[in-house]
Amino acid sequence: SREAYFRAVHEFDSDVERRIVLTQVLRDASEATAIAAIQSAGEMNSDVEKRIVLTQVPSSRLRTARVAAAYRRVADAMRSDVERRMVMRRLDGGDR
Numbered sequence: 001s002r003e004a005y006f007r008a009v010h011e012f013d014s015d016v017e018r019r020i021v022l023t024q025v026l027r028d029a030s031e032a033t034a035i036a037a038i039q040s041a042g043e044m045n046s047d048v049e050k051r052i053v054l055t056q057v058p059s060s061r062l063r064t065a066r067v068a069a070a071y072r073r074v075a076d077a078m079r080s081d082v083e084r085r086m087v088m089r090r091l092d093g094g095d096r
Helices: 002-010 015-028 031-042 047-054 065-076 081-091
Strands: none
Touching (some): 002 031, 015 047, 065 081
């Protein structure tokens, strides 16, 4: 199940390993899977790794309110202004 999958991803100690898995799952993600992947990315320590995951969220998914809201929550919590600006450009109409 999706829940079991993301529980397993949550156990990864490495942000790099988590990013690799999350970017793969985002390729053909349903809305619910995209939200779960975004939320999982939000648990990572590295803003760079978060950015890499967030920039892999399909543009078609970002057009839905629930996915955009989850994306914005993670982006808003990023400590790095540079990384946050990079991911927010996608919501603001650039770099889709």
